[in-house]
Amino acid sequence: MITLHAFGRVHPFVHGETRDLRVQWALEEMGLPYTVRGWDHTGGETTGPEFSAISPFNQIPVLTDGDLTLSETGAILIHLAETSGQLIPADAEDRAHVIQWTLAALSTVEGPIQPLKLMDMGAMGEPGDVRDFLTGWTHRVLGGVNRKLEGRDWIATDDFTIADLLLAAVLRQLRHTELMDGYPNVKAFYDRAMARPAWRRTLDLYAERLGADRTAID
Amino acid sequence: MITLHAFANMFPGGIGETKDIRIQWALEEMGLPYEVKALDYLGGEAESPGFSAISPFNQIPVLEDDGLVIAESCAILIHLAEKSGRLMPADEAGRLRVIQWCFAAVATVAPPLSMIAMVDAGFMGKDPAAREFLVGIATRWLAGLERQLEGRDWITGDDFTIADITLADILREIRETDLMDGYPNVRAFYARAFARPARRRARELTAERMGVDIGDIA
Numbered sequence: 001m002i003t004l005h006a007f008g009r010v011h012p013f014v015h016g017e018t019r020d021l022r023v024q025w026a027l028e029e030m031g032l033p034y035t036v037r038g039w040d041h042t043g044g045e046t047t048g049p050e051f052s053a054i055s056p057f058n059q060i061p062v063l064t065d066g067d068l069t070l071s072e073t074g075a076i077l078i079h080l081a082e083t084s085g086q087l088i089p090a091d092a093e094d095r096a097h098v099i100q101w102t103l104a105a106l107s108t109v110e111g112p113i114q115p116l117k118l119m120d121m122g123a124m125g126e127p128g129d130v131r132d133f134l135t136g137w138t139h140r141v142l143g144g145v146n147r148k149l150e151g152r153d154w155i156a157t158d159d160f161t162i163a164d165l166l167l168a169a170v171l172r173q174l175r176h177t178e179l180m181d182g183y184p185n186v187k188a189f190y191d192r193a194m195a196r197p198a199w200r201r202t203l204d205l206y207a208e209r210l211g212a213d214r215t216a217i218d
Numbered sequence: 219m220i221t222l223h224a225f226a227n228m229f230p231g232g233i234g235e236t237k238d239i240r241i242q243w244a245l246e247e248m249g250l251p252y253e254v255k256a257l258d259y260l261g262g263e264a265e266s267p268g269f270s271a272i273s274p275f276n277q278i279p280v281l282e283d284d285g286l287v288i289a290e291s292c293a294i295l296i297h298l299a300e301k302s303g304r305l306m307p308a309d310e311a312g313r314l315r316v317i318q319w320c321f322a323a324v325a326t327v328a329p330p331l332s333m334i335a336m337v338d339a340g341f342m343g344k345d346p347a348a349r350e351f352l353v354g355i356a357t358r359w360l361a362g363l364e365r366q367l368e369g370r371d372w373i374t375g376d377d378f379t380i381a382d383i384t385l386a387d388i389l390r391e392i393r394e395t396d397l398m399d400g401y402p403n404v405r406a407f408y409a410r411a412f413a414r415p416a417r418r419r420a421r422e423l424t425a426e427r428m429g430v431d432i433g434d435i436a
Protein backbone atom coordinates (compact mmCIF):
# COMPACT_ATOMS: atom_id res chain seq x y z
CA MET A 1 0.00 0.00 0.00
CA ILE A 2 1.23 3.48 -0.87
CA THR A 3 1.27 6.09 1.89
CA LEU A 4 1.96 9.73 1.14
CA HIS A 5 3.45 11.48 4.13
CA ALA A 6 2.14 15.01 3.77
CA PHE A 7 1.39 18.06 5.83
CA GLY A 8 -1.56 17.61 8.20
CA ARG A 9 -1.07 21.03 9.69
CA VAL A 10 1.27 23.79 8.56
CA HIS A 11 1.34 27.58 8.89
CA PRO A 12 -1.34 29.06 6.59
CA PHE A 13 1.37 31.33 5.14
CA VAL A 14 2.68 28.42 3.07
CA HIS A 15 -0.67 26.85 2.20
CA GLY A 16 -0.65 25.90 -1.46
CA GLU A 17 3.16 26.11 -1.73
CA THR A 18 4.27 22.80 -0.21
CA ARG A 19 5.75 19.96 -2.22
CA ASP A 20 3.37 17.26 -1.06
CA LEU A 21 1.10 18.81 -3.73
CA ARG A 22 3.45 17.56 -6.43
CA VAL A 23 3.35 13.94 -5.28
CA GLN A 24 -0.38 13.95 -4.68
CA TRP A 25 -0.89 15.33 -8.19
CA ALA A 26 1.12 12.43 -9.60
CA LEU A 27 -0.88 9.91 -7.57
CA GLU A 28 -4.13 11.45 -8.80
CA GLU A 29 -2.89 11.41 -12.42
CA MET A 30 -1.95 7.76 -12.12
CA GLY A 31 -5.13 6.74 -10.35
CA LEU A 32 -3.16 4.72 -7.83
CA PRO A 33 -4.73 3.77 -4.50
CA TYR A 34 -2.99 5.54 -1.62
CA THR A 35 -3.54 6.86 1.85
CA VAL A 36 -2.30 10.14 3.28
CA ARG A 37 -0.58 10.40 6.63
CA GLY A 38 -0.80 14.05 7.69
CA TRP A 39 2.04 15.31 9.89
CA ASP A 40 1.60 18.24 12.24
CA HIS A 41 4.38 20.60 11.21
CA THR A 42 3.06 23.44 13.37
CA GLY A 43 3.11 21.16 16.42
CA GLY A 44 6.73 20.10 15.72
CA GLU A 45 5.93 16.57 14.60
CA THR A 46 8.20 16.74 11.51
CA THR A 47 11.27 17.36 13.64
CA GLY A 48 10.45 14.50 16.02
CA PRO A 49 12.25 11.14 16.06
CA GLU A 50 9.50 9.26 14.21
CA PHE A 51 9.63 11.52 11.17
CA SER A 52 13.42 11.93 11.34
CA ALA A 53 13.66 8.17 10.87
CA ILE A 54 12.02 8.36 7.44
CA SER A 55 13.20 11.76 6.15
CA PRO A 56 16.94 12.57 6.11
CA PHE A 57 16.35 16.33 6.05
CA ASN A 58 13.02 16.27 7.90
CA GLN A 59 11.34 17.31 4.69
CA ILE A 60 7.84 16.54 3.50
CA PRO A 61 6.88 14.71 1.29
CA VAL A 62 7.99 11.13 1.92
CA LEU A 63 6.45 8.12 0.23
CA THR A 64 6.26 4.66 1.74
CA ASP A 65 5.37 1.77 -0.53
CA GLY A 66 5.60 -1.67 1.09
CA ASP A 67 9.10 -1.89 2.57
CA LEU A 68 10.32 1.07 0.57
CA THR A 69 10.70 4.53 2.12
CA LEU A 70 11.59 7.26 -0.33
CA SER A 71 12.15 10.99 -0.03
CA GLU A 72 12.91 13.68 -2.64
CA THR A 73 9.98 14.52 -4.88
CA GLY A 74 11.85 13.74 -8.10
CA ALA A 75 12.88 10.28 -6.92
CA ILE A 76 9.36 9.56 -5.66
CA LEU A 77 7.87 10.47 -9.03
CA ILE A 78 10.35 8.31 -10.93
CA HIS A 79 9.48 5.38 -8.67
CA LEU A 80 5.72 5.88 -9.06
CA ALA A 81 6.02 6.26 -12.83
CA GLU A 82 8.18 3.17 -13.20
CA THR A 83 6.02 0.93 -11.02
CA SER A 84 2.72 2.10 -12.53
CA GLY A 85 3.99 2.32 -16.09
CA GLN A 86 2.38 5.75 -16.32
CA LEU A 87 3.69 9.24 -17.06
CA ILE A 88 6.99 7.81 -18.28
CA PRO A 89 7.55 6.17 -21.67
CA ALA A 90 8.81 2.63 -22.07
CA ASP A 91 11.21 3.55 -24.89
CA ALA A 92 14.74 3.94 -23.48
CA GLU A 93 15.57 7.14 -25.31
CA ASP A 94 12.30 8.86 -24.41
CA ARG A 95 12.72 7.71 -20.83
CA ALA A 96 16.19 9.28 -20.67
CA HIS A 97 14.68 12.56 -21.87
CA VAL A 98 11.95 12.43 -19.24
CA ILE A 99 14.62 11.96 -16.57
CA GLN A 100 16.61 14.80 -18.14
CA TRP A 101 13.62 17.14 -17.90
CA THR A 102 12.73 15.98 -14.41
CA LEU A 103 16.19 17.13 -13.37
CA ALA A 104 16.02 20.25 -15.53
CA ALA A 105 12.80 21.25 -13.75
CA LEU A 106 14.10 20.66 -10.23
CA SER A 107 17.65 21.85 -10.78
CA THR A 108 18.13 24.23 -13.72
CA VAL A 109 14.68 25.85 -13.83
CA GLU A 110 13.92 25.84 -10.12
CA GLY A 111 17.43 27.18 -9.38
CA PRO A 112 16.45 30.86 -9.62
CA ILE A 113 12.68 30.45 -9.26
CA GLN A 114 12.57 29.02 -5.75
CA PRO A 115 14.78 31.72 -4.18
CA LEU A 116 12.80 34.36 -6.06
CA LYS A 117 9.63 32.94 -4.52
CA LEU A 118 11.23 32.90 -1.06
CA MET A 119 12.33 36.47 -1.50
CA ASP A 120 8.88 37.58 -2.61
CA MET A 121 7.44 35.84 0.45
CA GLY A 122 9.75 38.04 2.52
CA ALA A 123 12.02 35.24 3.76
CA MET A 124 15.27 36.29 2.10
CA GLY A 125 15.96 39.95 2.73
CA GLU A 126 14.78 43.02 0.85
CA PRO A 127 14.44 43.17 -2.92
CA GLY A 128 17.53 44.74 -4.48
CA ASP A 129 20.62 43.32 -6.15
CA VAL A 130 19.73 39.75 -5.22
CA ARG A 131 16.26 39.98 -6.73
CA ASP A 132 17.62 41.61 -9.88
CA PHE A 133 20.12 38.80 -10.24
CA LEU A 134 17.48 36.12 -9.71
CA THR A 135 15.10 37.79 -12.16
CA GLY A 136 17.76 37.88 -14.86
CA TRP A 137 18.55 34.23 -14.24
CA THR A 138 14.84 33.32 -14.33
CA HIS A 139 14.50 35.00 -17.74
CA ARG A 140 17.37 32.88 -19.00
CA VAL A 141 15.74 29.60 -17.97
CA LEU A 142 12.29 30.69 -19.17
CA GLY A 143 13.84 31.48 -22.56
CA GLY A 144 15.21 27.94 -22.73
CA VAL A 145 11.88 26.38 -21.77
CA ASN A 146 10.00 28.60 -24.24
CA ARG A 147 12.30 27.54 -27.07
CA LYS A 148 11.95 23.87 -26.21
CA LEU A 149 8.14 24.13 -26.14
CA GLU A 150 7.93 25.66 -29.62
CA GLY A 151 5.43 23.57 -31.59
CA ARG A 152 4.85 21.05 -28.80
CA ASP A 153 2.41 20.55 -25.95
CA TRP A 154 4.69 18.86 -23.45
CA ILE A 155 8.35 19.21 -22.57
CA ALA A 156 9.99 15.80 -22.99
CA THR A 157 7.72 13.69 -25.21
CA ASP A 158 4.39 14.03 -27.07
CA ASP A 159 2.60 12.87 -23.94
CA PHE A 160 2.28 14.39 -20.48
CA THR A 161 4.95 12.92 -18.16
CA ILE A 162 6.32 13.41 -14.66
CA ALA A 163 8.71 15.97 -16.18
CA ASP A 164 5.73 18.14 -17.20
CA LEU A 165 4.16 17.77 -13.79
CA LEU A 166 7.32 18.95 -12.05
CA LEU A 167 8.04 21.72 -14.53
CA ALA A 168 4.51 23.11 -14.13
CA ALA A 169 4.75 22.87 -10.34
CA VAL A 170 8.04 24.76 -10.45
CA LEU A 171 6.64 27.46 -12.77
CA ARG A 172 3.64 27.78 -10.47
CA GLN A 173 5.91 29.62 -8.03
CA LEU A 174 5.89 32.50 -10.55
CA ARG A 175 2.12 32.75 -10.88
CA HIS A 176 1.90 35.93 -8.80
CA THR A 177 4.58 37.65 -10.92
CA GLU A 178 4.54 38.81 -14.55
CA LEU A 179 7.65 36.86 -15.43
CA MET A 180 5.91 34.30 -17.65
CA ASP A 181 4.20 37.01 -19.72
CA GLY A 182 6.94 37.33 -22.32
CA TYR A 183 7.00 33.57 -22.95
CA PRO A 184 3.80 32.50 -24.71
CA ASN A 185 4.78 28.84 -25.04
CA VAL A 186 5.58 28.67 -21.34
CA LYS A 187 2.33 30.37 -20.39
CA ALA A 188 0.28 28.06 -22.61
CA PHE A 189 2.09 25.02 -21.24
CA TYR A 190 1.49 26.14 -17.67
CA ASP A 191 -2.22 26.77 -18.28
CA ARG A 192 -2.55 23.41 -20.02
CA ALA A 193 -0.98 21.59 -17.08
CA MET A 194 -2.99 23.43 -14.44
CA ALA A 195 -6.24 22.64 -16.28
CA ARG A 196 -5.74 18.91 -15.85
CA PRO A 197 -8.52 17.32 -13.80
CA ALA A 198 -6.01 15.52 -11.57
CA TRP A 199 -4.45 18.86 -10.57
CA ARG A 200 -7.85 20.40 -9.79
CA ARG A 201 -8.65 17.32 -7.70
CA THR A 202 -5.32 17.60 -5.90
CA LEU A 203 -6.03 21.19 -4.91
CA ASP A 204 -9.48 20.17 -3.60
CA LEU A 205 -7.99 17.36 -1.51
CA TYR A 206 -5.21 19.60 -0.25
CA ALA A 207 -7.60 22.37 0.81
CA GLU A 208 -9.74 19.82 2.58
CA ARG A 209 -6.77 18.19 4.36
CA LEU A 210 -5.29 21.44 5.62
CA GLY A 211 -8.42 23.49 6.01
CA ALA A 212 -6.93 25.90 3.48
CA ASP A 213 -8.80 28.53 1.49
CA ARG A 214 -9.36 26.77 -1.85
CA THR A 215 -9.52 30.00 -3.86
CA ALA A 216 -6.45 31.52 -2.25
CA ILE A 217 -4.22 28.53 -2.99
CA ASP A 218 -5.14 28.22 -6.67
CA MET B 219 30.58 5.86 -28.90
CA ILE B 220 30.28 8.29 -25.99
CA THR B 221 31.08 11.93 -26.60
CA LEU B 222 31.31 14.37 -23.71
CA HIS B 223 30.74 17.99 -24.68
CA ALA B 224 32.96 19.93 -22.30
CA PHE B 225 34.61 23.31 -21.86
CA ALA B 226 37.80 24.06 -23.83
CA ASN B 227 38.22 27.32 -21.94
CA MET B 228 36.60 29.45 -19.25
CA PHE B 229 37.12 32.88 -17.69
CA PRO B 230 39.77 32.69 -14.94
CA GLY B 231 37.47 32.53 -11.87
CA GLY B 232 35.39 29.79 -13.45
CA ILE B 233 38.21 27.37 -14.25
CA GLY B 234 37.65 24.16 -12.32
CA GLU B 235 34.11 25.14 -11.31
CA THR B 236 32.26 23.61 -14.26
CA LYS B 237 30.04 20.56 -14.21
CA ASP B 238 31.73 18.75 -17.08
CA ILE B 239 34.34 17.66 -14.51
CA ARG B 240 31.62 15.70 -12.70
CA ILE B 241 30.86 13.69 -15.83
CA GLN B 242 34.49 13.12 -16.69
CA TRP B 243 35.05 11.92 -13.10
CA ALA B 244 32.24 9.38 -13.54
CA LEU B 245 33.54 8.24 -16.94
CA GLU B 246 36.99 7.72 -15.43
CA GLU B 247 35.49 5.80 -12.48
CA MET B 248 33.54 3.56 -14.84
CA GLY B 249 36.41 3.00 -17.24
CA LEU B 250 34.16 3.63 -20.24
CA PRO B 251 35.72 4.60 -23.56
CA TYR B 252 34.77 8.16 -24.51
CA GLU B 253 35.94 11.15 -26.45
CA VAL B 254 35.72 14.79 -25.50
CA LYS B 255 34.40 17.53 -27.75
CA ALA B 256 35.78 20.73 -26.24
CA LEU B 257 33.74 23.87 -26.85
CA ASP B 258 35.27 27.31 -27.22
CA TYR B 259 33.13 28.90 -24.52
CA LEU B 260 34.96 32.24 -24.52
CA GLY B 261 34.53 32.38 -28.30
CA GLY B 262 30.76 31.98 -27.90
CA GLU B 263 30.48 28.39 -29.11
CA ALA B 264 28.01 27.45 -26.34
CA GLU B 265 25.57 30.02 -27.78
CA SER B 266 25.96 28.78 -31.36
CA PRO B 267 22.99 27.27 -33.24
CA GLY B 268 24.72 23.89 -33.33
CA PHE B 269 25.07 23.71 -29.58
CA SER B 270 21.66 25.29 -28.95
CA ALA B 271 20.19 22.35 -30.83
CA ILE B 272 21.54 19.85 -28.30
CA SER B 273 21.49 21.86 -25.06
CA PRO B 274 18.14 23.42 -24.14
CA PHE B 275 19.68 25.99 -21.80
CA ASN B 276 23.01 26.24 -23.66
CA GLN B 277 24.59 24.54 -20.68
CA ILE B 278 27.70 22.38 -20.68
CA PRO B 279 27.99 19.37 -20.23
CA VAL B 280 25.99 17.42 -22.78
CA LEU B 281 26.55 13.74 -23.46
CA GLU B 282 26.03 11.96 -26.76
CA ASP B 283 25.82 8.20 -26.77
CA ASP B 284 25.10 6.50 -30.09
CA GLY B 285 22.50 9.05 -31.17
CA LEU B 286 21.05 9.68 -27.73
CA VAL B 287 21.66 13.25 -26.56
CA ILE B 288 21.30 14.03 -22.85
CA ALA B 289 21.70 17.25 -20.90
CA GLU B 290 21.56 17.83 -17.10
CA SER B 291 24.61 16.40 -15.38
CA CYS B 292 22.62 14.21 -13.00
CA ALA B 293 20.52 12.70 -15.81
CA ILE B 294 23.78 11.97 -17.65
CA LEU B 295 25.18 10.20 -14.59
CA ILE B 296 22.02 8.10 -14.18
CA HIS B 297 22.24 7.11 -17.85
CA LEU B 298 25.93 6.17 -17.60
CA ALA B 299 25.38 4.18 -14.41
CA GLU B 300 22.46 2.25 -15.89
CA LYS B 301 24.38 1.60 -19.10
CA SER B 302 27.61 0.48 -17.46
CA GLY B 303 26.15 -1.22 -14.40
CA ARG B 304 28.72 0.73 -12.38
CA LEU B 305 28.34 3.18 -9.49
CA MET B 306 24.74 2.14 -8.91
CA PRO B 307 23.41 -1.08 -7.36
CA ALA B 308 21.49 -3.49 -9.58
CA ASP B 309 18.68 -4.18 -7.09
CA GLU B 310 15.62 -1.95 -7.27
CA ALA B 311 15.70 -0.64 -3.70
CA GLY B 312 19.40 0.16 -3.98
CA ARG B 313 18.93 1.90 -7.32
CA LEU B 314 16.11 4.06 -5.93
CA ARG B 315 18.21 4.96 -2.91
CA VAL B 316 20.93 6.27 -5.26
CA ILE B 317 18.38 8.21 -7.31
CA GLN B 318 16.94 9.67 -4.10
CA TRP B 319 20.38 10.91 -3.07
CA CYS B 320 21.10 12.29 -6.54
CA PHE B 321 17.97 14.42 -6.20
CA ALA B 322 18.84 15.26 -2.59
CA ALA B 323 22.21 16.55 -3.81
CA VAL B 324 20.96 18.66 -6.73
CA ALA B 325 17.50 19.70 -5.53
CA THR B 326 17.91 19.99 -1.74
CA VAL B 327 21.59 20.54 -0.90
CA ALA B 328 22.85 22.41 -3.96
CA PRO B 329 20.53 25.46 -4.07
CA PRO B 330 21.70 27.26 -0.91
CA LEU B 331 25.33 26.15 -1.36
CA SER B 332 25.65 27.39 -4.91
CA MET B 333 23.90 30.64 -4.02
CA ILE B 334 26.29 31.21 -1.11
CA ALA B 335 29.16 30.70 -3.57
CA MET B 336 27.57 33.24 -5.93
CA VAL B 337 27.03 35.77 -3.14
CA ASP B 338 30.64 35.34 -2.02
CA ALA B 339 31.87 35.74 -5.60
CA GLY B 340 30.05 39.09 -5.73
CA PHE B 341 27.48 38.08 -8.38
CA MET B 342 24.48 38.93 -6.25
CA GLY B 343 25.23 42.14 -4.38
CA LYS B 344 26.21 42.19 -0.75
CA ASP B 345 22.92 41.88 1.11
CA PRO B 346 23.90 40.26 4.44
CA ALA B 347 20.29 39.22 5.09
CA ALA B 348 20.28 37.06 1.96
CA ARG B 349 23.52 35.31 2.90
CA GLU B 350 22.36 34.79 6.46
CA PHE B 351 19.14 33.20 5.22
CA LEU B 352 21.06 30.90 2.84
CA VAL B 353 23.50 29.87 5.57
CA GLY B 354 20.55 28.98 7.78
CA ILE B 355 19.19 26.60 5.15
CA ALA B 356 22.65 25.25 4.28
CA THR B 357 23.41 24.31 7.88
CA ARG B 358 20.11 22.47 8.10
CA TRP B 359 21.08 20.34 5.10
CA LEU B 360 24.65 19.86 6.37
CA ALA B 361 23.24 18.56 9.67
CA GLY B 362 21.10 16.09 7.71
CA LEU B 363 24.15 14.90 5.75
CA GLU B 364 26.17 14.60 8.95
CA ARG B 365 23.52 12.33 10.42
CA GLN B 366 23.24 10.25 7.24
CA LEU B 367 27.03 9.80 7.03
CA GLU B 368 27.37 8.61 10.63
CA GLY B 369 29.22 5.29 10.56
CA ARG B 370 29.37 5.07 6.77
CA ASP B 371 31.87 6.01 4.10
CA TRP B 372 29.45 6.95 1.36
CA ILE B 373 26.05 8.55 1.36
CA THR B 374 24.06 5.41 0.55
CA GLY B 375 26.32 2.95 2.43
CA ASP B 376 29.49 1.00 1.75
CA ASP B 377 29.73 1.55 -1.98
CA PHE B 378 30.70 4.67 -3.88
CA THR B 379 27.97 5.72 -6.34
CA ILE B 380 27.01 8.53 -8.72
CA ALA B 381 25.19 10.14 -5.77
CA ASP B 382 28.56 10.55 -4.02
CA ILE B 383 30.12 12.18 -7.10
CA THR B 384 27.23 14.63 -7.31
CA LEU B 385 27.13 15.38 -3.60
CA ALA B 386 30.91 15.80 -3.22
CA ASP B 387 31.08 18.11 -6.21
CA ILE B 388 28.26 20.22 -4.75
CA LEU B 389 29.98 20.45 -1.34
CA ARG B 390 32.96 21.79 -3.24
CA GLU B 391 30.99 25.04 -3.68
CA ILE B 392 31.60 25.91 -0.03
CA ARG B 393 35.20 24.68 0.29
CA GLU B 394 36.46 28.22 0.86
CA THR B 395 33.98 28.92 3.66
CA ASP B 396 34.01 27.52 7.19
CA LEU B 397 30.55 25.98 6.78
CA MET B 398 31.73 22.35 6.82
CA ASP B 399 33.80 22.85 9.98
CA GLY B 400 31.11 21.76 12.42
CA TYR B 401 30.36 18.60 10.46
CA PRO B 402 33.26 16.12 10.72
CA ASN B 403 31.49 13.32 8.83
CA VAL B 404 30.75 15.66 5.94
CA ARG B 405 34.30 16.97 5.92
CA ALA B 406 35.73 13.41 5.93
CA PHE B 407 33.34 12.32 3.17
CA TYR B 408 34.37 15.29 1.05
CA ALA B 409 38.09 14.55 1.49
CA ARG B 410 37.56 10.85 0.80
CA ALA B 411 35.72 11.54 -2.46
CA PHE B 412 38.30 13.98 -3.77
CA ALA B 413 41.15 11.58 -2.97
CA ARG B 414 39.84 9.05 -5.47
CA PRO B 415 42.25 8.40 -8.37
CA ALA B 416 39.49 8.92 -10.95
CA ARG B 417 38.82 12.45 -9.63
CA ARG B 418 42.53 13.21 -9.84
CA ARG B 419 42.59 11.98 -13.43
CA ALA B 420 39.55 14.08 -14.30
CA ARG B 421 41.30 17.08 -12.80
CA GLU B 422 44.47 16.42 -14.81
CA LEU B 423 42.55 15.94 -18.03
CA THR B 424 40.56 19.12 -17.41
CA ALA B 425 43.74 21.15 -16.78
CA GLU B 426 45.29 19.72 -19.93
CA ARG B 427 42.17 20.48 -22.01
CA MET B 428 41.97 24.05 -20.74
CA GLY B 429 45.69 24.63 -21.07
CA VAL B 430 46.10 25.62 -17.43
CA ASP B 431 48.33 24.45 -14.62
CA ILE B 432 46.83 21.68 -12.51
CA GLY B 433 47.26 23.94 -9.49
CA ASP B 434 44.66 26.26 -11.01
CA ILE B 435 42.03 23.59 -10.39
CA ALA B 436 41.26 22.71 -6.78
